[in-house]
Amino acid sequence: MVEIRNVRAGYGKSEILHGINLKAAPGEITTLIGANGSGKSTLLRAVLGFLPLWGGDVVLDGISAKKMRRDELSRRIAYLPQGKNVPDITAGRMVLHGRFPYLHYPRRYGAEDMRIAGEAMDRMGIRELAERQMAQLSGGMRQKVYIAMALAQQADIIVMDEPTSYLDIGQQLKFAQMMRELSEDGKTVLLVLHDILLALKISHRIAALEEGRILQWGTPEEILEADTVSRLYGVTVKTHRTEAGTQYFYEI
Amino acid sequence: MKDKGMKNREYAEKKEYGRKFFFWGGTALCLAVAAFSLCLGNIHFSPAQLAGLLQGGGDRVSRSILIYARIPRTLAALSAGAALAVSGAVLQNVLANRLASPGIIGVNAGAGLGVTLCCGAGMLSGPAVSCAAFAGSLLTVLVIFLFSRRARASRTTVILSGVAMNSILNAVCESITVLDTDLAMLSIDFRVGGFSSVSYPRLLPALGLIALGMAGLFTLCNELDVLTLGDETAQGVGLAAGRYRMIFLALSALLAGAAVSFAGLLGFVGLIVPHFVRRFTGNESRRLLPMCAIAGAGFVTFCDLVSRLVFAPHELPVGILMSVAGGPVFLFLLLRRRGVHDSVPIDGKRKRRKRSGGEVSGDGDEHG
Numbered sequence: 001m002v003e004i005r006n007v008r009a010g011y012g013k014s015e016i017l018h019g020i021n022l023k024a025a026p027g028e029i030t031t032l033i034g035a036n037g038s039g040k041s042t043l044l045r046a047v048l049g050f051l052p053l054w055g056g057d058v059v060l061d062g063i064s065a066k067k068m069r070r071d072e073l074s075r076r077i078a079y080l081p082q083g084k085n086v087p088d089i090t091a092g093r094m095v096l097h098g099r100f101p102y103l104h105y106p107r108r109y110g111a112e113d114m115r116i117a118g119e120a121m122d123r124m125g126i127r128e129l130a131e132r133q134m135a136q137l138s139g140g141m142r143q144k145v146y147i148a149m150a151l152a153q154q155a156d157i158i159v160m161d162e163p164t165s166y167l168d169i170g171q172q173l174k175f176a177q178m179m180r181e182l183s184e185d186g187k188t189v190l191l192v193l194h195d196i197l198l199a200l201k202i203s204h205r206i207a208a209l210e211e212g213r214i215l216q217w218g219t220p221e222e223i224l225e226a227d228t229v230s231r232l233y234g235v236t237v238k239t240h241r242t243e244a245g246t247q248y249f250y251e252i
Numbered sequence: 253m254k255d256k257g258m259k260n261r262e263y264a265e266k267k268e269y270g271r272k273f274f275f276w277g278g279t280a281l282c283l284a285v286a287a288f289s290l291c292l293g294n295i296h297f298s299p300a301q302l303a304g305l306l307q308g309g310g311d312r313v314s315r316s317i318l319i320y321a322r323i324p325r326t327l328a329a330l331s332a333g334a335a336l337a338v339s340g341a342v343l344q345n346v347l348a349n350r351l352a353s354p355g356i357i358g359v360n361a362g363a364g365l366g367v368t369l370c371c372g373a374g375m376l377s378g379p380a381v382s383c384a385a386f387a388g389s390l391l392t393v394l395v396i397f398l399f400s401r402r403a404r405a406s407r408t409t410v411i412l413s414g415v416a417m418n419s420i421l422n423a424v425c426e427s428i429t430v431l432d433t434d435l436a437m438l439s440i441d442f443r444v445g446g447f448s449s450v451s452y453p454r455l456l457p458a459l460g461l462i463a464l465g466m467a468g469l470f471t472l473c474n475e476l477d478v479l480t481l482g483d484e485t486a487q488g489v490g491l492a493a494g495r496y497r498m499i500f501l502a503l504s505a506l507l508a509g510a511a512v513s514f515a516g517l518l519g520f521v522g523l524i525v526p527h528f529v530r531r532f533t534g535n536e537s538r539r540l541l542p543m544c545a546i547a548g549a550g551f552v553t554f555c556d557l558v559s560r561l562v563f564a565p566h567e568l569p570v571g572i573l574m575s576v577a578g579g580p581v582f583l584f585l586l587l588r589r590r591g592v593h594d595s596v597p598i599d600g601k602r603k604r605r606k607r608s609g610g611e612v613s614g615d616g617d618e619h620g
Contacts (some may be wrong), residue, residue, distance in 0.1 A: 048485060074490030085348070086484035088535035100478055101490035107474045131264035133534075146485075153489065167540075 001026055002047060002157055002188055006056035009046040010100070015054065016042045024205075029179055029189040031199040034209035035232055040192045041082055041161050043209070047190070048159065062156065068127055073175045076103035078153035080146050082192075091137065091145045092130030095121055098152030120151035123178070139166035143207040147175070149221055157188040164195060176202045196229055196237065197248045260450075274532040275543060282330075282550035289319065289326040289557050294565050328450040328457070329553040329570075332515035335462045337548025338541050339507040340522025341529070343393075343539070344467060345480050346500045347400075347410055353522035354389070354508035357414025360519070361421035362392030362505075363512035364442065372432050379457040386461060386509035390416050392417055393501045445516035445571025447556055454514045461510035466545065468503045473537035476500060478537070518571050520578025521548055529580075 002024040010016040016039045026032035032040040045051045047058050049065055058065040060076050068076070078098070087094070098120065099113035121127045124144045133140060143166045150158060164172045172195070179202055183189050193199040199206060200220040208215040208228045216228045223229065229237050236251040291297045295317060297305065304310050305318045338459045340353040347357075354360045366388025372382055396417055400410045425443075429435045469476070479500065486493045508522070525548045526540070533539040552570070555577070559568040 033260075043486075048488065050484060070488035070492050071486065074488060077488075079484070081482070081484040081486035083486065085480065087477075087480050088530075089477065089480075090534075093536060094481075097478055097481065100474070103474070106471050131261070131267075149489075185579055186288065 001059075001061055002030075002042070002190060003059040004047065004056070005059060007043070007046055007053055007058060008055035009051045010041065011042075011051075013076060016212050017046060019056065020209075020212075020214055022207050022214060022217060024188050024190045026188045027183055027186050028204035029191065029202055030205045030207065031191045031193050031203040032207050032209055033196060033199055033229075033232065034215075038232075040209055040211040042212075044079070044159055044161055044190070044192060048077060049073060058133050071101045074153065074155070077157045077159055078150040078155040080150045080160040080163055082165075086134050086142065088135055090130065090134060091126065091132050091141075092117070092121070094134055094145050095130075095148045095152050095188060098132065098149040102155065102169075111214040116154065117148075117152045120148040122232050123151060124148040133199055135157055140168060140171060142168055144171070156186075157190065158182060159190045161192045162194060163191065164193065164198065196235075197250070198238065199249045201246075202222070265415070267317055271533060271539060275539075275546070278543060278546045278550065282546050282553070283511035285550050285553045285557065286326055286330060287614040289329065289553050290322045292557060293317075293560055309540075320359055324450050324452055325447045325556070326553060328514055329556040330549040331455075331459055331462050332447075332511040332518060333521055333543035333548035333550070333552025335465065335507040335511040335548075336518060336521040336552070337529075337544040338466065338469060339511075341526035341537075341540055341544045342476065342500055342504040342507075343522070344526055345476055345535070346497055346504070347397075348480065349410055350527065351411050351523070352414070353520070353526075355517070355519040355522055356418070357396055357411065358392050358421055359389045359505060359508045360416035360512050360517050361418045361425070361498040362388040362390075363509040364388070364517050365421045365425050365565065366391075366509070367442065367513055368428050370436060372428055372435055377453070381454065382457040382461055382510055385458075385513035386443045386506050389419075389505040389509035389512065390502055392421065393505045397497075397501060442516040443571075444569040445518040445574070446569040447515060447557075448567060448569070450514055458510040458513045461506055465503050465510065469500075469507075469537075469541055472496075472499070472503075473541060476537040476541075477535075516571060518552070519575050520581065521552055521574065522542045524578055524581050525551055 001068055002022075004022040005018050007017055007020045008015060020023060020039075020043060022030075022043075032043060034040050034247065042051065046053060047065070049058075049068075049070070053066075060068070060073075065073060066081075096109050096113060096117045099109060099117060100107070102113065103109070118127065121130060124147055126141065126144050126148060129137065129141060131146065134145065137145065143163070147163060164175055167175060179189055179191070183204070185247075191203075200223070203220055205218065206220055206223045207217045208223060210232060215232070216223060216226055218226075224237060224239065227236075229235065238251050240247045240249070281428075287302070291299065291302050295314070297314065297318070301310060301314070302318070305315055336354060339359070341355065343352040343357070343359070344350050363385040366384035366386070367381055369388075370376075370384035375381070375384070396410065396414050399413050459576070475491060475496050478489060479484045479493060479496055481489075483493045486496075511518070526544050529540060529543045531549050533543050550572070555573050556570045559570040559573045562568060
């Protein structure tokens, strides 16, 4: 469970988040949506402790994040940032670094770490890329490696900032399925997505941010009923119910 | 037909074999160069004579040459080469810039200024000189790092700020030696760099610092690798990125400062050697750093040997030889970087802008 309580934060002297309250529950996918600059990534960075809080608190499973050490926090939250370096190491090693929070001095990876990293790679279907250099991979493949790295972290809370960037439509749907499976496993999933249709499709709850404030927090149906998407992005989303479930599409 | 997985495994095994060959071949070559360095000079020893002298045999003059000239000189060349190469590799990873090296971004010059001030103050003991060199190099690294962070400087700007620091520190050093004529003679040898006047009292404290720095870095290989993933990814897996960056900068300054304290301002070792070694070992520190130490030690000892023999009985300072060899290599590296996008701040975070194209934004171009 991630509880964001009246969080205020910003860069330099400018406040970006003006008292955010939000709960992301275990077994649910909570997605942040909002226009560029609305504070979605900033909120994730505040949750992870990368930004000092100017006010409020972030509580993880009943414990204030302020009281946790960095490695303790990393065992609870796996994070996939938006902009990432492409280090000159193999994909296998990259995924293995997901086990770093569990290492004790002198911090060497053991057989158990390798097994878990291998399972994470299998789950993403990238085992055969283990020996390939990250720089040799396409954007989509790299993204899968980063997601596998987050899975190898085996945290109960998974936070991802635009994880479907660079994934083709087939991979996006597989990713959506995987997020569903993770939430069914009892994980708390907190995502930032720019693809509103995907957000509506996979999320249990959506938080719509506007200028550093929560405009609306609710189920996809509630978001659609309030016409929040139209207010945020200037587009209208229509629904079509079929036997396979609700389909969403933009009205052009 | 072989499947992809098997092909990748075969490729990995082949690469691992190549790495092992490079490691053991490099070690053997380094040991051979060290043996030549002990044997060759104005007076040559045969391998049999060398073995006899090391066991306490031979005449007194030859033994004195070996013990008081050749051994400290070879030890100095080996340790300075290893320290500068490892320091360069660490700086390149921490600053996310392959053009960073202690000689180019002013770390050596900072150590040089520290030594000049120390000698100018009349403190000529080995430990005092080593500490002054370390303090000078550490202060320089800190200034460059803080400047880069504050200005959110791109990698090019980091290098240029280092070049500016280099220039300022050298100018201050020059001014001191102009004002203090006693220091002028010392300064010439020191600025060129070389091992002709190395002695045990100057060498041993520095060797202690180098051993300390190496031990620290070799035990922190995983942390260094995680740091190169970028600040947010590193913090995401539990590494206190800011704290570890400072630790790595301090350790690389320790190595460079200790080497400069007895070898003077040797240029380009910290730049060329990591570049060369990375081609064989990749970027993983557990392979890169030990190999940099071996290759750096072998390279500097070889250059010192050549500088001793090529104009024998006269001696060319090794720093000159290395600059002559290193300058063209640096130019070659600059040419190879032509067209490479270079506007990412050292913390890997771009300023907000609309993303275009399908590539991951970040500094992959630098590491690629």
